[in-house]
């Protein structure tokens with residue numbers, strides 16, 4: 166029996182993970198569930214999954230959580246709260262697997278903590294790879310942690326690289342696929358509303374990543390993520406638009422052979438793969454009916470309309486803290502767009518502005534990463550407030 170702690174249990178990835186786990190109750194136990202502030206939602210999950218620990222990141226909600234659990238007859242569930250408890254939970258000896266499904270840079274501290282404690286990390290939180298970069302990869306290696314990428318593209322590449330020698334890898338190219346998001350065919354993006362932006366054509370996801378998919382920032386973050394996870398430089402990572410989301414990504418080897426990983430667009434598949442690895446769990450996701458599928462298509466991404474994809478390559482080449490600045494600017498701008506304080510195209514404008522004006526040295530430790538992230542957030546908020 167393995168104990169699973171889900172960081173960000175109330176989110177889209179959290180929910181998919183709980184669904185997978187409910188099919189394998191003989192192998193995995195839901196040990197801990199965390200949420201940011203939605204106590205009601207967390208308590209509902211506690212009722213159906215009965216973890217040992219429930220954690221609310223917003224410390225001011227601790228009493229509310231304790232009271233709600235008690236009133237539902239769940240006072241045997243331990244109540245934890247705050248960021249320091251998130252870090253403590255990720256390193257707890259009883260935890261075998263940490264599912265890192267918090268959205269944004271808030272996921273950094275628990276991800277690093279799980280890495281330092283040598284856990285198996287099921288990593289959905291791409292922002293922690295984008296910001297943590299070399300430091301995170303080093304920590305994983307040094308502490309014997311196992312990183313299984315849950316992001317579907319990286320999970321696909323992980324699968325396509327399994328039989329590759331070091332030499333094969335050196336000459337290979339990664340090809341990340343992208344659905345193209347909801348605005349693939351929309352030429353004028355000036356009037357885009359938050360409702361338009363979160364309506365993704367093939368994937369059902371949280372609001373922030375849905376907006377990132379609409380700007381192609383998501384693919385940009387994934388290029389940076391792939392570079393760190395697999396040790397590929399930006400000039401050996403390509404992006405191709407593939408609207409049907411059947412192929413989740415590919416590896417092209419020097420001999421011209423291309424390995425692709427396919428499946429229905431359902432996050433439960435990469436989650437189940439990462440849980441079971443190196444075994445494959447019996448599937449329950451929808452089978453692909455190729456005959457019914459008809460055609461699958463590919464096209465080049467439009468960098469003019471979606472410049473943030475280009476910014477990600479630029480940040481990767483710039484090094485230093487450029488990826489942290491880009492990620493922070495994007496997070497703050499997406500939040501402002503969802504609150505209707507700025508327009509859709511201002512998200513890219515904020516990212517461009519921050520990359521042009523804030524150049525920080527490469528951080529040497531997690532506190533330095535967090536400090537760079539904080540500084541970039543403050544500056545982005547100031548800039549946006551003046552628009």
Ligand code: NAD
Pocket residue numbers: 172173174175176177178179199200201202203222265266267268269271289290291292315316317368369370371372373374432
């Ligand atoms: P979501 O918005 O649905 O859920 C986010 C979760 O994080 C919630 O449980 C929320 O309570 C928690 N959270 C938010 N802010 C927090 C904070 N400051 N402190 C602690 N907890 C906080 O997001 P999601 O779509 O599930 O995405 C989660 C992560 O997985 C993101 O990094 C995203 O890029 C990545 N991802 C998601 C998908 C997908 O299909 N949804 C696919 C690939 C990668």
Ligand code: MG
Pocket residue numbers: 316317318387
């Ligand atoms: Mg992805």
